[in-house]
Amino acid sequence: MSRHFRFISRTVFVKNNEIDDALNSINRLMRNEKISDAIRRNQYYITPCERRQQVDRERAKRLYGSGMAKRVNFLMRxxxxxxxPR
Known part of the structure; x- marks a missing residue:
C-alpha cells in the first residue's frame, strides 16, 4: 500500500478568479503528500544497480550533512x- 499514490482526488475551489491562490494551494497539497517527489522519482526507469547507487549517495549526503552541522556548531560555540589555540 505504501507504493501507491495517496493522492486520489482533491478539489480546490477557485474564488474570485484567483487562479494563483488555487494553484499555490494544490501545489502545497502535493508537496505535503510528497506526490511530486513520487512522480519525479518514477518518471524514468532506474535499473536496480542505479537505484542502489542513488540510495548510497543519498545516505552519504545525509551523513555528511549531519556531521558537518555538528562540526560547525562545535566551532561556533x-x-x-x-x-x-596556537
Missing part, C-alpha cells in the same frame, strides 16, 4: 576556553 563561544564557551570554549581558547577558541583559537
Amino acid at each position: 563561544k564557551s570554549r576556553p581558547n577558541p583559537f
